Amino acid sequence: MGLKNNLHNFREKNKDKKWLPAFSAIHTFLYLPNEITHNGTHIKAADDLKRTMNIVIMAMVPCLLFGMFNAGYQHHVAFGEIDRVVGGGFFNSAFWTMDNFVLGFWKILPLVVVSYGVGLAIEILFAMKNSHEVEEGYLVTGMLVPLIVPIDIPLWMLAVAVAFGVVIGKEVFGGTGMNILNPALTIRAFLFFAYPTWMSGDKVWVHGAVERDQMIANGSNLDAISGETILGSYAQGNTSVAYDYWDMFWGIIPGSVGETSKFLIIIGALFLIFTKVGSWRIIFSTLIGALTMGLIFNGVVDAGWIGESSKFYGLMNVPFWQHLIIGSILFGAVYMATDPVTASQTNKGKWIYGFLIGFISIMIRVFNPAYPEGVFLAILLMNVFAPTIDHYVVQGNVKRRMKRLKVKTA
Amino acid sequence: MGLLSKKDGKLITDPLADNNPITIQVLGICSALAITAELKASLVMAIAVLFVLGVGNVVISLMRNIIPSKIRIIVQLIVVATLVIIVDQVLKAFAYELSKTLSVFIGLIITNCIIMGRFEAFALGNGPWKAFLDGIGNALGYGVILIIVGFFRELLGSGTLFGIPVLGDAIEKTGVYKYGYENNGFMLMPPMALIIVGLLIWVQRSKNKDLIED
Numbered sequence: 368m369g370l371k372n373n374l375h376n377f378r379e380k381n382k383d384k385k386w387l388p389a390f391s392a393i394h395t396f397l398y399l400p401n402e403i404t405h406n407g408t409h410i411k412a413a414d415d416l417k418r419t420m421n422i423v424i425m426a427m428v429p430c431l432l433f434g435m436f437n438a439g440y441q442h443h444v445a446f447g448e449i450d451r452v453v454g455g456g457f458f459n460s461a462f463w464t465m466d467n468f469v470l471g472f473w474k475i476l477p478l479v480v481v482s483y484g485v486g487l488a489i490e491i492l493f494a495m496k497n498s499h500e501v502e503e504g505y506l507v508t509g510m511l512v513p514l515i516v517p518i519d520i521p522l523w524m525l526a527v528a529v530a531f532g533v534v535i536g537k538e539v540f541g542g543t544g545m546n547i548l549n550p551a552l553t554i555r556a557f558l559f560f561a562y563p564t565w566m567s568g569d570k571v572w573v574h575g576a577v578e579r580d581q582m583i584a585n586g587s588n589l590d591a592i593s594g595e596t597i598l599g600s601y602a603q604g605n606t607s608v609a610y611d612y613w614d615m616f617w618g619i620i621p622g623s624v625g626e627t628s629k630f631l632i633i634i635g636a637l638f639l640i641f642t643k644v645g646s647w648r649i650i651f652s653t654l655i656g657a658l659t660m661g662l663i664f665n666g667v668v669d670a671g672w673i674g675e676s677s678k679f680y681g682l683m684n685v686p687f688w689q690h691l692i693i694g695s696i697l698f699g700a701v702y703m704a705t706d707p708v709t710a711s712q713t714n715k716g717k718w719i720y721g722f723l724i725g726f727i728s729i730m731i732r733v734f735n736p737a738y739p740e741g742v743f744l745a746i747l748l749m750n751v752f753a754p755t756i757d758h759y760v761v762q763g764n765v766k767r768r769m770k771r772l773k774v775k776t777a
Numbered sequence: 778m779g780l781l782s783k784k785d786g787k788l789i790t791d792p793l794a795d796n797n798p799i800t801i802q803v804l805g806i807c808s809a810l811a812i813t814a815e816l817k818a819s820l821v822m823a824i825a826v827l828f829v830l831g832v833g834n835v836v837i838s839l840m841r842n843i844i845p846s847k848i849r850i851i852v853q854l855i856v857v858a859t860l861v862i863i864v865d866q867v868l869k870a871f872a873y874e875l876s877k878t879l880s881v882f883i884g885l886i887i888t889n890c891i892i893m894g895r896f897e898a899f900a901l902g903n904g905p906w907k908a909f910l911d912g913i914g915n916a917l918g919y920g921v922i923l924i925i926v927g928f929f930r931e932l933l934g935s936g937t938l939f940g941i942p943v944l945g946d947a948i949e950k951t952g953v954y955k956y957g958y959e960n961n962g963f964m965l966m967p968p969m970a971l972i973i974v975g976l977l978i979w980v981q982r983s984k985n986k987d988l989i990e991d
Contacts, residue, residue, distance in 0.1 A: 521957055535972060539979070561963035 388494035388501050416543075419707075420506045422644045426635035427510050427702065430625035433618060435475050437628070438518050439467030441621050442574040462619060474574055475624055478513035481522050485529040486512075493538045504543030504550075504708075505533070511551035511702060514625025515695070515743075516558065517571040524565060528557045548750050549709045552743045559743070567739065572596055572621035596622050598682075598694045598732065598739040615692040626698035629691070636701040645705040648714060649721040653700035654691060656725025661687030664733055682733045696728050699742035709750040713760040720756055724749045788910040792918035799922040800978045801988065804890040809923055809974060810967040812882050817939050819927030821868070821875055823920025825883060827913065829860040830892055834912030837900035844901075853896045854887065861886045891919055926973045934964030 381387055440462050443449045449461050486505045494501040512529060532554030537546040559566045570576045610620050618628025626632070639645030664683040667673055673680060691697055704710060704724050711720040724745050731741025738744060798804045812818045836856050837844075844852050865883050868876035876883065886892065895915050900908040931937055936944040936954075945952015947960060963969050982988045 521959075523957070524959070527961075539975075557963060560966060561961040562959055563962055565959075 385495055385498070388499065389491045391500055417503045419644055420503045422642050423507045423639065423702070424510050426638045426645075427514065427625065429631040429634060430514055430628060430698075431475070431479075431510070433628045433631050434514065434624040435471030436462060436467050437618060438471035438474055438574055438624065439464075439469065440471075440619065441572075442470055443467060445573045445576060445579055459619070470574070474518055475513060477522055478516065478518075478520070478525060478624070479510070481525050482512040482529055483509040485526045486533050489530060489533045489538070490542075493542065497542075499542075502543035504537070507706075508533075508550045508554075512554055514702075515551065515555050515623050515698070517566060518574050518624055519571050519576070520558070520565055524558060524562050528554045528561070531557045544708055546708055547754075548747055549703055549706050552703055552747050552750075555743050556747060559738075572623070596620070596694075596739070612689065612692060615689075623695060626695035629697050632697045632701055636697075639701065639705070645701065646707075646710065646717055648717040649705045649710055649724075650700050652718045652721030653696070653704050653725040653728075656722035656727075657690050657696050657700075657729050658687055658725070659722075660726045660729035661685070661690040664729070678736065679733055690729055690732070694732060694740050694742065696725065696742045699728070699746055700725070703743070703746050704749075709753060711753045711756050711760075713757050715763075716753070716756040716760045719760075720749055720753055723752075785907065785910055788907060789914035789917070792911075792914040793921060794918075794981075795985065795988065797918045797922065797981075798891045798894075798915050799919055799974060800981055802891075802894075804894055805919055806971075806974070808882050808885060808889060809919075809926060810970040812879055813923055813927040813970050814930050814934060814965050815878065815940070816924065816927040816931045817875065818878050819923040820920075821872070822879065822882065823916070823923050825861075825864045825868075826886060826889065826892070826919055827916040828864060829857060829886055830895060830912040830916040831909060832912075833857055833860050833892060834895055834900040834908040835905045837896045838903060838905040838908035841901050849901070850893075853893060856896075857887050857892055891915060922974065922977065925977065926970055929973055930964045930970060933961045934969075936960050 378387070378390065381390070440449075443466070483505075486509045487501075490501050490505050512525070512532075516525065532550045536548050536550040536553030537543065540546045565571055573579075614620050616629050618630065620627050636645065636650055640647045640650070664685075665687050668680070668683050673683060677683075685693070700721070704721060711717050724742075727745035727748060728742045731738055731744055735741065792798060795801065799806065799809055808822060812822050833853075833856050837853060840852070861884060864886070865876070868879070868883060895912060899911045903911070928938070931939075932943070936942060936947055942952075944958070945954045947954050
């Protein structure tokens, strides 16, 4: 008798216990359950919920690992322990050091643990109360959350936000598959509005930035490298930033934990598209939407409608294609907008949904310096409208077919 | 209740819980979202509505047989408006700061659906004593929710109650702030009031299954 059989027998024996869903969650995490469907016709598919979720997680792992290196690197650069290599790119030996990784690892691991711990505890609680099985939906959310928060976020804040996001964003609607809003973004939105000082500005994106300021105030000889994100810097009205495009593309810049490296996000995107888990329609239409809005803003600047004195000038003047590599629009497009539960379901709807996400993201980014990163707001907004879009797409189809039917019968 | 007959007592107790104007009828939500960031404002608002609804219901009830039904809405509006102006003037005279916090929302009591709702549904068809009890009951039901929401929003959003710091000083870092606690800025925004009202509705309906509708 192996562990698998023991666990199965244990499950059989305790079939009507209240805590069984909690056990099953861990059980099915380890093994495929021993049960088979008995009667009726059924279709077997390889891509059940758990496979889908695992593929998304695999696509995110490179971003997480990179985030760990980057966290350590940014910290060490900020404290003057290593020199910042301008344009050094991805293959910089000062970046891929064990030192960087270990520091980042110990900073980011607690975020992951809190995110999964609190989230799964709430999922299990609700599963027990409603006596259904724990769904795998939280696996992806729990992984996304550490990737989209600043590294120095206090853990209790994260815990409160996760509890809020899972209960209000998901469980009140009936759990996995029923939610209107993306839970990971609900969590981020909660953090953003509840604790704005920890979610924006120039003191949160690099580990230890606050202590560093103290050291400078005490006469320590550190370079005044700004710890703000590129978007934050533009939103302050600067017209140029300290990083070049390749830094942004490879991701060796301050930012939320996992969203900095556009290169790894593109790899993740290709993986998701190849495995048909992520919708390429949504990803591409989001990017097209962002580029369109960027072009419009560039046009406004070129036409001379807005002068250098305007507070929007900095971001409006950014060449349109650069909007894709600053901020986290790419991360949002690949991992957030494609969430199959909250996105549009119809193909035509997906194009509209994605396009509007990109379009609105850049609009918020430029017009509201208080919310330098508009991507999460844009996705949440479109989450709400996704069913409406689907409704009109479906109605449009119905109408067209009715017309065809009439022509035939007439 | 010795003072009131059982039926009259229900007029007061029903709106407090099982027929609450906010959590069951979902009326008067706008003001519940707008002014509950502070407990003091919630309390004053509750008292203002108590006065307007209590007196207004009696006035309408007394006039119920002489109001031509075609223009009854206008008559009701005039009654509410008069009472609201009295409240507004009293606040401006004796609590100017507070009346500034409440700003237009005192004036907007006129459009509070609970008040017109009670006039229409109850005062027009019942005697003054019953109408008075009904008005008091509904205003209390409204006030209770306002005060609960205001309590949580002020406590978690600003760390104070009635403006008195109860969790320590956020800037000097005393009390719970010493341990890294921070005020939740989201609590001060109206969406959070909506969520708290939603949670109250959730709690109430899971306690009393009869309230759940399909």
